[in-house]
């Protein structure tokens with residue numbers, strides 16, 4: 001039990017309030033003439049653009065443009081920016097210049113405004129005689145809209161392998177990339193998923209686990225040196241939310257599993273440093289109000305309202321730990337269920353939940369889409385299987401339990417032995433860090449959705465595996481669909497269970513879990529999600545390798561799910 005006072009909301013946002021973020025904007029607004037007198041007096045340190053360009057948070061009339069200068073020495077760097085309708089920049093529609101310096105780690109952001117809706121723009125930056133790469137971005141459309149499409153990604157782990165997924169998305173025609181978190185990982189260079197790092201020349205920097213602002217900045221700089229990541233940012237605007245590893249593993253409102261206050265200091269200071277670096281290094285619009293930290297709405301015409309959520313920092317109560325609910329070696333199912341179902345526990349926090357319900361109530365779009373971190377669908381597995389996968393229990397036992405349960409499930413109830421029925425009845429959530437661990441709040445939200453008859457599509461990251469599920473209320477009523485994407489490079493179940501076991505578990509999981517329609521537990525990849533007025537389709541794409549320098553998309557693994565708006569039912 002922590003003796004520290006509980007976090008207040010004000011403490012949480014310490015260091016990330018809107019006013020404290022204003023300096024991060026670093027640039028002027030398109031259409032405004034800058035104080036060129038002021039800039040003329042600035043001695044600009046020579047610099048280059050080594051970390052690419054990026055754009056993000058596209059609205060119908062504005063978009064954030066981003067770059068980062070690498071100066072020859074400390075000082076001030078004057079950066080000019082240009083936005084044009086074509087990549088030759090013959091017809092510059094907006095331009096300006098401003099400075100950046102060490103206070104924002106030489107990152108540079110412009111909120112280019114006064115733009116036309118649903119339009120492609122080219123942009124670039126200049127300093128001295130150096131010109132950045134050219135990026136292309138796209139504003140959000142307004143009015144009647146026939147279709148919209150997004151690449152959906154999460155969990156890019158630099159030491160684990162190449163970012164082929166980013167490279168592949170660079171060549172796709174999508175309106176935006178939705179990044180659902182784990183843009184970086186916080187571990188030391190010999191930590192999680194670092195087995196092939198040296199061989200691939202992808203050893204994490206700094207070598208120690210990230211704690212300070214300088215640490216997080218260094219890690220972002222390394223990620224942004226990756227040419228595949230740069231190519232993806234150049235090609236599309238990103239809409240980004242953080243998950244836990246932008247701070248520390250299994251972050252919650254008041255701490256993280258991978259944070260020890262006795263040896264690693266005050267968690268709120270670590271979080272403030274992590275979030276400052278996140279705002280500096282990503283093309284995210286600083287919040288207009290303190291209330292909306294990263295949860296926000298993006299509208300794509302009359303077709304969809306995209307609601308981006310924060311399930312980590314603003315409201316989450318601490319995760320239920322099965323280690324606190326053991327009976328001998330097994331998980332005490334009744335005790336664990338009671339903890340998970342506790343009505344006082346929250347994932348979003350009251351403010352965000354109220355905001356989300358209000359947004360859903362007010363939405364008149366054809367689709368209501370949630371872009372968020374953790375799996376929302378029910379994903380309960382028989383206790384021995386959950387124990388094997390979640391607590392590092394015996395995998396032989398887990399696989400045996402999978403096979404036994406699948407066999408039992410396929411029998412009529414009256415033909416099952418008491419042992420088989422008990423096995424089926426022992427199902428508990430695989431992951432208490434997901435919505436499954438916050439059952440009361442999920443039910444509250446899904447009942448609201450059911451009442452409104454929202455057309456709900458939930459996009460999720462975090463798990464490193466693909467999970468395509470029907471979203472249902474506790475009484476089994478379908479209220480939406482969830483597409484949980486694989487990872488860019490972080491290892492999935494195959495690392496815990498072995499590839500063969502992962503394949504067995506995947507094969508039977510859809511049989512064991514009523515709401516689960518499809519899972520892939522072994523391959524890295526991403527989702528292409530497209531909306532029309534009548535249907536949503538999600539294509540699951542997987543790369544052939546993340547440790548070979550070249551890759552292909554594995555055609556044989558490709559899956560496409562089409563869900564009609566009128567039924568919201570997976571096939």
Ligand SMILES: [Fe+2]
Pocket residue numbers: 154155182245462463464490
């Ligand atoms: Fe992850």
